[in-house]
């Protein structure tokens with residue numbers, strides 16, 4: 001059973017539900033539905049931990065298709081992770097959730113006041129979300145997610161695919177499970193990831209953090225996309241090729257909020273990510 005927030009209404013235009021018995025007086029429920037603290041799930045987890053905001057963590061196993069179970073579809077009909085429910089309002093889209101978290105809660109500001117830095121923060125978040133992440137995701141689905149899932153009973157898998165609400169997701173899952181991404185699709189994604197990693201390194205040659213002199217949501221966004229890359233065979237991010245990015249990854253890993261964020265993981269935890277530990281000199 002998915003949690004008390006199953007009573008949430010969907011989207012800001014819906015009226016708040018009349019029955020709020022599941023909340024204590026004066027308290028606003030904050031529940032985050034997430035997978036491992038990585039990629040889109042890692043973004044709101046780390047933003048909440050950086051702000052120091054307490055939340056109810058609800059782990060969904062993406063490899064078990066928990067995100068397409070009827071209970072969760074009643075919360076997020078798109079069947080994607082993450083989703084956050086605050087005071088009965090359901091929010092999806094990880095970058096928009098992070099902006100909400102920064103605006104709605106006390107704690108250190110995660111969006112720079114300086115207009116140029118704020119522009120750079122938004123520029124990088126858009127680049128990550130629209131260009132870098134889809135390419136990295138195709139490679140990850142082909143290399144990791146598909147092989148992890150395809151060992152299961154074929155009929156059960158087909159039933160799982162049929163239950164996916166969005167057509168583009170049914171196509172992506174089928175390609176990952178049956179290994180049918182074309183060589184051209186994979187080569188183009190690899191080219192994009194290489195281009196994005198080089199551009200990211202160039203930016204860090206000029207700025208301490210992604211947006212400039214201030215740590216921001218853009219660091220959180222990019223970190224959750226990049227932090228696993230030095231451990232993959234692609235070779236686009238690593239000590240020789242991208243030393244600035246590696247130094248930034250070490251700095252990000254050392255932040256106390258990162259350690260707390262990984263406490264919400266099952267496979268990916270702080271102590272399993274040895275490639276993010278700064279080598280002792």
Ligand SMILES: N[C@@H](CCC(=O)N[C@@H](CS)C(=O)NCC(=O)O)C(=O)O
Nearest residue numbers: 039040041080081082093094095169
């Ligand atoms: N644009 C959305 C994308 C969400 C998304 O694609 N999440 C992935 C996990 S990182 C997911 O739910 N995959 C499972 C599926 O599509 O079944 C966001 O930023 O939240």
